[in-house]
Amino acid sequence: MTKIKIKPWILNLPEYIPGGTIEDIREKYNLKEVYKLASNENIFGPSPKVIEFFQAGFDDIKYYPDSYCRQLREKLSFKLGVDEESIIFGNGTDQVIEMICDAILDDTKNIIIPDPTFLTYEKSALKNNAKVLKVPLLNYRQDVKSIVKSVNKDTAIIFLTSPHNPTGTILTKEEFEYILNNIKDDILIVLDEAYVEFMPEKDKIDSIKYLKHFNNLLVMRTFSKIYGIAGLRIGYGVGDKNLIANITKLMQPFVVNSIAQVAAIISLEDEENINKNIEIIINERERLFKILEKENITFIKSYSNFILVKTGDKSSEIIEELLKNGFMVRGGDFLGFPGYIRFSISLPEINEKFINLFISLFKKYNN
Ligand SMILES: *Cc1c(COP(=O)(O)O)cnc(C)c1O
Numbered sequence: 544m545t546k547i548k549i550k551p552w553i554l555n556l557p558e559y560i561p562g563g564t565i566e567d568i569r570e571k572y573n574l575k576e577v578y579k580l581a582s583n584e585n586i587f588g589p590s591p592k593v594i595e596f597f598q599a600g601f602d603d604i605k606y607y608p609d610s611y612c613r614q615l616r617e618k619l620s621f622k623l624g625v626d627e628e629s630i631i632f633g634n635g636t637d638q639v640i641e642m643i644c645d646a647i648l649d650d651t652k653n654i655i656i657p658d659p660t661f662l663t664y665e666k667s668a669l670k671n672n673a674k675v676l677k678v679p680l681l682n683y684r685q686d687v688k689s690i691v692k693s694v695n696k697d698t699a700i701i702f703l704t705s706p707h708n709p710t711g712t713i714l715t716k717e718e719f720e721y722i723l724n725n726i727k728d729d730i731l732i733v734l735d736e737a738y739v740e741f742m743p744e745k746d747k748i749d750s751i752k753y754l755k756h757f758n759n760l761l762v763m764r765t766f767s768k769i770y771g772i773a774g775l776r777i778g779y780g781v782g783d784k785n786l787i788a789n790i791t792k793l794m795q796p797f798v799v800n801s802i803a804q805v806a807a808i809i810s811l812e813d814e815e816n817i818n819k820n821i822e823i824i825i826n827e828r829e830r831l832f833k834i835l836e837k838e839n840i841t842f843i844k845s846y847s848n849f850i851l852v853k854t855g856d857k858s859s860e861i862i863e864e865l866l867k868n869g870f871m872v873r874g875g876d877f878l879g880f881p882g883y884i885r886f887s888i889s890l891p892e893i894n895e896k897f898i899n900l901f902i903s904l905f906k907k908y909n910n
Contacts, residue, residue, distance in 0.1 A: 552669050563871070574869045580887040580897065581871045583708070583738070583849045585771040587820045587890070590813035593772065593806045601802065608801035615804050618811050619779070623751050628784045631791055634798040636737060636765040636778030639790075641667045643700070643761065643780070646790045647731060648673035652699040657685040659709065659879025661735065664702040673699070683710045683843045683851075687718045691725045701726065704735040706742060709878040709885045711845025716748045728759045731786075736762060737778075738847040740769040740821055741828075746846060751781060758783040766803070768848065769817055770810040775803035824848050827888050831898060838902050849887045851880060852901075857908035858882055864904050870897050 565577045578586075588594075612632045620627040633639035644667035648654065654668045658677035665675050676698070678689045685707060694701075703722065705714040714722075714734075722732060734750050750762045761782035767773035777799055780787070810817070831850060835842045841853035854861050854875075862874050862884060875883030886901075888894060 552672065556666070556669075565871070568866060568869070568871060572867050572869070577869045577871065578889060578893050578897065579871045580849075580889055581873045581885075582773070583768060583847070583887045584773045585769055585820065585848070586887070586893070587771060587823075589771040589806060590810050590816045592813050592816075593809045596805065596809055597802070601805065603801050603805075606801070607797050608799060608804060610796040610799075612799055612804050615808050615811075618808055622811060623781060625751060625754065625781055626784065629754070629787055630779055630781050631787045631794075632777065632779045632799045633794070634800075635767060635776045636735065636763050636780075637663050638776075638798060639763060639778055639780045640664060640702075640733070640735075641670070642790050642793055643731070643733065644668055644671055644673070646793055647699050651697060653695070653697050654700045654702060655690055655693050655698055656702045657690070657704070657707070660702065661704055661708050664733075668700075680707075680710065684712045685714060685718070687714070687721050691722065694726060694730065698730050700731045700733060702733045702735065704737070705748075706738040706845065706847040708737070708847070709849070709851050709873070709875075709880060709883075710843045711738075711847040711849060711851060712843060713742060713746060713846045714748070715746075719748050719750070719753075723753065723757050723760065726759070728757070731759050731761060732757070733761045733763060733780075737765045737768055739764065740817070741824055741848045742846045743825065754781060754783075758786075761786070766807050766810060769821065770807070771820075772803065772806050772810060775800070775806055777803040777807050823891070824888050827891055827894050831888065831894060834898055834902075838905070840902070840905055849885050851875070851878075851883050851885045853882060854884050854905065855882055855909050858884060860908055861901075861904045865897075865900065868900055870900065 565579055568577045616627050616630055631639055640663045648668055648671035650672035653674035653676050655676045656664050658679050668675050676693050678686055678693050685703060754760055761780050763780045765778035843851045858874060865872055872884045872886040875881050
């Protein structure tokens with residue numbers, strides 16, 4: 544064993560276990576079709592125009608990418624109605640979260656997160672020796688009153704997610720405003736909206752609008768979910784220009800590759816395709832809710848492209864049997880919800896196959 548010393552906080556981290564790939568599962572169980580419903584990607588994939596573009600060839604990859612993402616930045620700032628300088632792009636939202644923490648946290652600070660929540664927040668805080676204060680969900684929802692109560696003099700960042708992962712629940716406008724109005728303006732509020740596009744219009748809170756009045760707010764979005772380009776790794780944050788400028792100084796210059804930049808631009812242009820996919824997902828979500836209700840299976844009413852269902856103490860058996868039949872889902876053990884599974888909403892015919900199989904397994908193991 545090497546004598547190189549690793550920092551203690553890393554030694555204490557659980558080992559990173561990469562999920563099986565579609566190819567692994569296909570081989571292991573000798574399957575023709577495998578459906579990955581484990582990571583909430585968009586099964587419809589990117590805009591067909593993205594595929595067309597890359598089929599035509601893309602010679603620019605011999606150059607370093609544009610570190611400022613100029614064209615994309617212009618397009619996005621116009622779409623969002625914000626200044627170009629208020630946007631920061633990263634190699635996935637994951638990286639933006641990490642950079643925010645690197646820029647702000649140290650061993651005298653803490654962050655507040657709902658529990659459970661997306662894992663990246665905690666990891667990025669621990670990396671900076673900051674403390675992590677966890678506020679349990681209340682009825683599967685982020686508990687804004689308790690979050691505000693947990694703030695202390697060392698609190699530097701509060702991470703909120705709407706729709707929340709893994710429950711799919713949202714913050715209402717009142718809850719969001721409650722946080723904004725009850726937190727001192729030297730605490731950064733990060734609102735991660737990775738799944739915002741899947742919300743019905745009437746429930747959206749137009750978070751970007753609040754940036755004008757709250758310069759301690761940072762809104763995060765991604766191209767990994769509705770835009771269907773998770774594999775290209777690109778996400779962004781929008782916030783105060785000065786804050787963004789400082790976080791940007793920390794970034795390596797070429798984290799967003801040129802292929803991702805072009806694909807993101809084309810994706811933003813093809814609103815028709817996006818809207819069509821959203822409509823299908825929302826319809827399928829409602830349909831799946833009805834089916835689960837009819838079967839008396841407990842689930843959380845999600846506003847996103849996934850559903851968390853209660854499976855009971857035989858979850859791992861159900862997951863294994865789903866896998867044997869070509870369906871990859873996420874076990875609740877990994878998500879802070881033992882006894883549950885989370886599955887992504889897919890194409891109607893795949894959902895149909897999945898839900899029928901799931902219900903029969905649920906009944907088999909809950910008798
Ligand atoms: C999927 C997801 C993201 C997106 O991460 P990327 O790094 O942009 O792929 C961010 N936040 C949450 C809560 C997510 O579930």
